Amino acid sequence: MTTRGLRGLAMTPGDWALIVGLVLVSLVSIFLMSRLVGRGTTAIVEVDGVTICRLDLSVNRHQTVAGPLGETDVQVQDGRVRVAESPCPHRICVRSGWITRAGDMIVCVPNRVIVRVEGEGEAGQMDATTW
Amino acid sequence: MPKSTHKLIHLSMLVSVGLILYILETNIPQPLPWARIGLANLAALMALVLWGFWEALAVALGRIVLGSLITGALLSPVFPFALAGGLASLVVMGLSWRFLRPIFSVVGVSILGALAHNIAQLYLAYVLYIQRGQIFYLLPLLLLSTVLSGFFVGAVVALVTGRKALQPWMAGGNP
Numbered sequence: 001m002t003t004r005g006l007r008g009l010a011m012t013p014g015d016w017a018l019i020v021g022l023v024l025v026s027l028v029s030i031f032l033m034s035r036l037v038g039r040g041t042t043a044i045v046e047v048d049g050v051t052i053c054r055l056d057l058s059v060n061r062h063q064t065v066a067g068p069l070g071e072t073d074v075q076v077q078d079g080r081v082r083v084a085e086s087p088c089p090h091r092i093c094v095r096s097g098w099i100t101r102a103g104d105m106i107v108c109v110p111n112r113v114i115v116r117v118e119g120e121g122e123a124g125q126m127d128a129t130t131w
Numbered sequence: 132m133p134k135s136t137h138k139l140i141h142l143s144m145l146v147s148v149g150l151i152l153y154i155l156e157t158n159i160p161q162p163l164p165w166a167r168i169g170l171a172n173l174a175a176l177m178a179l180v181l182w183g184f185w186e187a188l189a190v191a192l193g194r195i196v197l198g199s200l201i202t203g204a205l206l207s208p209v210f211p212f213a214l215a216g217g218l219a220s221l222v223v224m225g226l227s228w229r230f231l232r233p234i235f236s237v238v239g240v241s242i243l244g245a246l247a248h249n250i251a252q253l254y255l256a257y258v259l260y261i262q263r264g265q266i267f268y269l270l271p272l273l274l275l276s277t278v279l280s281g282f283f284v285g286a287v288v289a290l291v292t293g294r295k296a297l298q299p300w301m302a303g304g305n306p
Contacts, residue, residue: 009289014231015239019278022246026274033271 041102043081045074046114057081057100057117067111074115086111142178142190149174149194150201153213157202169248169277171198172220173284176241180292184225191221211259212252219251220244237292241285245277 043055045065052065055076062084063074070087080098083106093108093115105116153171174194179187195217199205204213224244227235235243253270 009238009286010236010293011238011289012234012236014234015236015242018235018239018242019282022242022274022278026271026278029271 042118044116044118048112067113069111072111072113142186145174145178145190146193150198153198169245169280172244173287175221176224176288179224179228187221191217212255215251215255216248220248223247237289238282238285242278242281245281249273249277
């Protein structure tokens, strides 16, 4: 039983153009889309759901906010933000490290602190992507 | 055997092939919950190539309705999605098979059909459920799987219809 492989398919140049074109378009757009998810511009710090302050990510600084357990130290540096110190037992927030992109957030549940990054154009943001 | 019986049997078998593929498809997870890859379009494409547009339409409709009936999805979201995808892909395939023949072979036609299938389903999801333009961000990834499944389906149809031993059995032939 012979099948002559791909040549048994009688594909035309148009077919190949279509395939290559579609693959290229999808790869390019996937690449573009990953760049598009916003650059963060501001870090918003909330305690107990109340916004305490908005930190411009382009200004390096430390900011302490007070929560039920004590003071959480939020640090902005080089366009990124992190929780530098926190009075919570597990320090999960501190271990989260730096966040930069719009929509990212660090949460300290015991001390009720949320640090999140906002980017340009709120309406254009995707909430989540799953494949 | 009279031609009409031959046709009836052949089309029915194509419908069952489409049914099986469709049921298989529903077990594969995909980004959009109710969208499928369109493997079952194979049946419609085969009918298109061998018999013609209206026969292919009959096979597609039969496959979709019966498939939804069997999988218990007749009145669920799956049904309009499958319908939209199947019909869109059939129309595109029919048109390109009729008019774009020298540019695209069966494989290309199948890929175009798979493309139409996915775009139609995304658009339907957009209109009916999600209404955010961002849903089309799913398109590029979907595109890759589209090309793959379209290629596969087209390849199968091309290989089957191209085999010399099968020629007597093709449409109009009466072995």
